[in-house]
Amino acid sequence: MFALSVKMAWSAIASNKMRSFLTMLGIIIGVLSLVVLVSLVNGATGAVTSEVETLGNDIISVTIRDDKGSPLRLENLTEIAFDETIAQVAPSGTMTATAKNGYSDASVSVNGTTASYYEIQGLELSYGRFIKTTDVDNSSYVVVLSYDAADELFGMGNVVGESISINGRSFQVIGVLAEDTSMMSAMTGGLSVYVPFTVESRMAGQPYITSLSVAATNDIDTAQTAVENYLLKRFKQDEDAFSIMNMSSISDALGTITSTLSLLLGGIAAISLLVGGIGIMNIMLVSVTERTKEIGIRKAIGAGRNSIMTQFLIEALMVSLLGCIFGLLLSWGILALVSAIAGTISFNMSLGVVGIAVGFSSCIGLIFGLYPANKAARKHPIEALRYEG
Amino acid sequence: MTMASNPVISMRNITKIYNVGGEEVRALDGASLTIQEGEFVSVVGPSGSGKSTMMNIIGCLDVADEGEYLLDGQSIEQYSEEELARIRNKKIGFVFQTFNLLSRMTAIENVELPLIYQRLPLGERKEKTNAALERVGLTDRSHHKPTELSGGQQQRVAIARALATEPTILLADEPTGNLDSKTGSDILSLFHKLHAAGNTIVLITHNEEIANQAQRRIRIIDGRVWEVE
Numbered sequence: 125m126f127a128l129s130v131k132m133a134w135s136a137i138a139s140n141k142m143r144s145f146l147t148m149l150g151i152i153i154g155v156l157s158l159v160v161l162v163s164l165v166n167g168a169t170g171a172v173t174s175e176v177e178t179l180g181n182d183i184i185s186v187t188i189r190d191d192k193g194s195p196l197r198l199e200n201l202t203e204i205a206f207d208e209t210i211a212q213v214a215p216s217g218t219m220t221a222t223a224k225n226g227y228s229d230a231s232v233s234v235n236g237t238t239a240s241y242y243e244i245q246g247l248e249l250s251y252g253r254f255i256k257t258t259d260v261d262n263s264s265y266v267v268v269l270s271y272d273a274a275d276e277l278f279g280m281g282n283v284v285g286e287s288i289s290i291n292g293r294s295f296q297v298i299g300v301l302a303e304d305t306s307m308m309s310a311m312t313g314g315l316s317v318y319v320p321f322t323v324e325s326r327m328a329g330q331p332y333i334t335s336l337s338v339a340a341t342n343d344i345d346t347a348q349t350a351v352e353n354y355l356l357k358r359f360k361q362d363e364d365a366f367s368i369m370n371m372s373s374i375s376d377a378l379g380t381i382t383s384t385l386s387l388l389l390g391g392i393a394a395i396s397l398l399v400g401g402i403g404i405m406n407i408m409l410v411s412v413t414e415r416t417k418e419i420g421i422r423k424a425i426g427a428g429r430n431s432i433m434t435q436f437l438i439e440a441l442m443v444s445l446l447g448c449i450f451g452l453l454l455s456w457g458i459l460a461l462v463s464a465i466a467g468t469i470s471f472n473m474s475l476g477v478v479g480i481a482v483g484f485s486s487c488i489g490l491i492f493g494l495y496p497a498n499k500a501a502r503k504h505p506i507e508a509l510r511y512e513g
Numbered sequence: 514m515t516m517a518s519n520p521v522i523s524m525r526n527i528t529k530i531y532n533v534g535g536e537e538v539r540a541l542d543g544a545s546l547t548i549q550e551g552e553f554v555s556v557v558g559p560s561g562s563g564k565s566t567m568m569n570i571i572g573c574l575d576v577a578d579e580g581e582y583l584l585d586g587q588s589i590e591q592y593s594e595e596e597l598a599r600i601r602n603k604k605i606g607f608v609f610q611t612f613n614l615l616s617r618m619t620a621i622e623n624v625e626l627p628l629i630y631q632r633l634p635l636g637e638r639k640e641k642t643n644a645a646l647e648r649v650g651l652t653d654r655s656h657h658k659p660t661e662l663s664g665g666q667q668q669r670v671a672i673a674r675a676l677a678t679e680p681t682i683l684l685a686d687e688p689t690g691n692l693d694s695k696t697g698s699d700i701l702s703l704f705h706k707l708h709a710a711g712n713t714i715v716l717i718t719h720n721e722e723i724a725n726q727a728q729r730r731i732r733i734i735d736g737r738v739w740e741v742e
Contacts, residue, residue: 135618423598425601
């Protein structure tokens with residue numbers, strides 16, 4: 125019986141293809157906007173989240189604002205690292221300087237740090253080596269260039285052994301980092317070079333540590349508590365003396381933003397689906413009137429209200445589900461196209477979104493088909509038979 | 514004529530009142546009628562005589578306001594629409610003046626439709642559909658749509674549709690009204706054939722000549738039924 129109803133509904137839909145297509149268009153556009161918008165947000169979220177994760181979800185960044193008369197020195201870092209929840213600690217002093225190589229010069233951001241910085245930040249070297257503890261102890265004038273800095277100053281990558289001058293002082297290049305293609309580095313921009321912390325602090329005239337990064341052994345939250353306790357003790361229990369944060373809190377915040385965004389966009393798309401449903405109801409009402417005679421004939425030969433009701437409901441459901449299928453196919457095409465254009469980010473339709481689209485379309489087909497179907501079912505057989513349209 | 518103990522149609526004092534513009538119109542006024550199984554009865558009357566109302570009540574498209582109507586021994590009272598539909602489906606085979614075939618469907622699909630509403634399985638449906646089309650002699654045109662058939666052929670499909678469910682009565686409303694006289698007489702001879710095969714036929718018409726072909730004639734005037742001798 126159900127298969128026959130579907131066949132009947134199909135013949136009704138196929139008998140007026142253009143009208144059926146235009147009716148479906150509302151649902152097609154609704155499904156398209158729902159699936160594409162939600163998938164785009166999800167894809168972007170996924171990309172940003174994995175980006176944040178490559179930055180290191182296990183890095184704790186500390187900035188000291190007020191040292192309360194007991195500033196942090198390089199040797200204090202070993203006290204922090206002594207805690208078993210903490211793997212490594214590195215200071216980072218930052219200053220802006222002008223780097224020169226012959227006639228080419230560039231404004232660079234100079235990071236003064238120690239050997240552990242390399243591992244904490246998950247840096248990668250292309251050539252040479254990173255700063256060693258002896259470089260820090262001896263305040264050696266050595267520098268590690270980022271790929272971009274080497275490219276800017278030398279126009280080439282392997283420049284280990286060359287010299288550059290930073291703020292008039294000569295430094296020997298001991299290493300060049302690998303190219304960083306991540307979105308974060310593109311966002312922060314600028315050219316970075318790395319020198320021993322002792323050298324940077326002397327040049328900047330800031331002998332104390334004002335900023336440091338910490339890597340946790342296992343759980344980042346217990347490590348953060350450990351660092352916090354140490355600093356609170358040192359800075360007389362003043363919570364405002366320093367700020368402490370980790371990347372996972374950033375990605376949590378990011379997740380909240382994007383899920384709100386996809387809910388919002390999904391909601392807007394759902395409204396357009398609703399409008400599509402009204403279009404279905406409109407056309408179904410016209411169709412019921414046009415087919416009054418057919419309803420009369422069917423009733424005369426023995427169709428009850430339920431049969432007529434089912435017939436028109438299935439028709440409405442089929443229009444909206446066909447629209448949904450076309451919408452999904454189109455969305456798939458558009459997402460494939462966008463992924464091809466975007467290159468690095470791939471946008472996929474998640475099964476959840478497809479499920480929501482199909483479920484929502486069916487509900488809309490049923491809800492907006494109910495009134496026309498009921499109107500058809502309630503027609504009086506004698507009057508319907510007499511109808512000449 | 515044999516008077517069987519169980520009449521197919523038994524109407525007693527049927528009254529149907531319509532309200533037209535605030536005025537009561539008695540379309541049927543105490544009409545009584547009995548039709549036995551296997552009879553070929555024609556119902557004649559001028560337009561406005563209550564003929565259509567009679568047909569609607571016999572065909573269970575409508576129910577009487579007063580009086581008693583037994584169809585095949587079953588009392589047709591204030592049934593719900595759903596129940597009336599089931600009775601129409603099982604006991605009545607309609608043949609209309611304008612054929613009333615569904616234009617989107619082929620001949621065979623039109624004939625199959627009442628069997629679908631009976632929820633019969635596919636095999637049984639096919640069997641009955643083919644048998645009905647064979648009885649009206651249209652097996653070779655079964656996959657044509659109504660628009661591809663002549664008027665006479667369309668009426669044959671309609672008769673096959675009415676026969677498919679093996680109804681208690683065949684109820685024909687001016688079946689030759691839209692046909693030329695040659696095709697009309699073909700359809701009438703088909704009715705004679707069906708009558709000879711044992712079908713009960715009620716033919717409603719305003720045409721005396723056609724009415725005369727029936728074995729028994731009934732006249733409706735102003736909502737009352739008279740037997741024509």
